[in-house]
Amino acid sequence: MTDAIAPFFEATVRTATPLAFAALGELVAERAGVINIGLEGTIIAGAFGGLVAAGAAGVGVGFLGAVVAGMFVAAIFAFFVVTLRADHIITGTAISMLGVGATGTLYRIFFGTTGAALETPTLAPLPIPLLHSIPWIGEALFGQPPITYLLYVIVPCLAWWLRRTGAGLALRAVGERPEAASAAGISPARVRWAALLFCGAMGGLGGGTLVLAQVGTFNEGISAGRGFIAIAIVVLGRWSAVGVSGAALLFGAASALQYFAQAMGWGIPYQFALALPYVLTLIALAGAGERAAAPAALGARG
């Protein structure tokens, strides 16, 4: 049993990392009142942008490429949703389709049908001395590639920024009462554009992490629904940065559970483990009651 626990925690954190990046981006967008269903397209654009940029100039530039690609896709979404005031859900669905379709097509054009063997340089794990030898959780939390540690910085900063700064307050005001924010001299459109670009950068980082720190290659549809999972994570994390990182770990644990259950010889079908977080999200939503925790203007046009 103990032999399986450390790898279980390690797989949990590894799976949770790209999800956490994307979900923190989505958190900021939703706090500004925009639900970005196009996140899936952002993530896969980041993954592809990361692949291309890393192939040209190494891993570091790869992450930059991932961020830029993610922001580009998010800018298309923002143009429609904020500037043209289009429906968030319909636009987001289209953006996700666009991201998955365009990267799949470009991948075939750039790398041909035999691209499966394509490998990209990856970010090596950087164990933190002492900390990574803590039993059970050391390897999981402190034996990861450096990009994971970036999250340990982002989460508290974001939590503080949202709660304690004027800009964070302005963002939340736009998500709760855009008219009131507008009356107070805040431009909801500008705040939402900024929030969505941040969301794009984080979604892109999530996709970049997937390719450049974990899988080491790209394949069509590599985002595999992570954008939608990230939306569930934001709900489950009750729209707070700390809650979101916890929920990301829970989703990570659920997908790690399938291997753990196999290793332990439990007879649970792995699909139940994979479906569990979605069911939990539904229960959490029902428990939240009357959308208590959600930003009041979430999904509203304009």
Add this chain to the structure above:
Amino acid sequence: MTTHTERRSHSWRQLLPPVVVAAAVVGVIVLVIVAGHHDIAQSFQAFWRGSFGSAYAFWSATLVRATPLTLLGLAVALAFRSGVMNIGAEGQFLAGASAASALALSGIGGTLVLWVAVPAAILAGALWAAIAGWLRRRFGVLEVISTLMLNFVAQYLVSYLVRGPLQEPTHVYPQTETFSTSAHLPLLISGQRLHFGYAIALVLALALWWMFRSTALGFRLRAVGAGPAAAASAGHVVVPRVMFTAFLLSGAIAGLAGGVEVTGVTYALYEGISPGFGYTAIAVALLARLHPLAVIGTGIFFGALEAGAAAMQRDAGVPFQFVAVVEALVVLGVIALEWSRSRGEVRP
């Protein structure tokens, strides 16, 4: 007072969407072909051969592909017109396909098994949507998130079924065994693959058009879709109940689509049974401006696009993935056109 020029600009505007859509489709295809160094003439010939170029292409590829898209397009159009953002047609389709498969394989009903399996699909789709409807009605949960979550749950449910209780007897492949012929929907034309499901889709489109136009239920659904507050105060409409009805009807149609697909096309259940039909259906419904009769046309349009693209990949090596780009651009194009139309109107 309508001036001559206004009327003319109105008809000009009406012509615009199909022109823009057609231009986007051709533009993307040309771009993909050129960028991939494929032969343009050969690619377009393949596209034509696969979609409209022969009777077989039209009846056995385009319309077979159009069947689930039309049914799901109707499901989405009904929900959206009623103000229900059901993006769970995919999951409801899978629920319907699973229920129909379970019954088709059980042998219940003997030679009349279809009379059990297809209604079961309808019921399963309605129930799957009812979960989201109930969460909305009882707890105020946004259906956008709940239906999306339920899509994933449905996907894992199918995965479990075809690797577990419904797996074929040798337990090698993740799929069910092929249904017996009594569980196959009749074909519409001998020698073609087009099945009875398409006739159902056409009748349903007519029925929904009539319902929205001429029935009290249709009026209530439209009223809620136009504005829940106004519907409640002016129209004496019980908004939550009407919305719940929209969930049920939309889910029932999507479930039917799933049942029709397994009994009319695949004759088996497997994991990739829907290549995202439920998401493509959003483009089908939007391009039709949520009008049930227009869904017939946009269903054929997207059916032909997918059938032609499949042939283009097979015969000319052009990647099929560009279809999703076209579908996305169609949706974004419709949004942009609607914006340009509403410009100048006073926004609430």
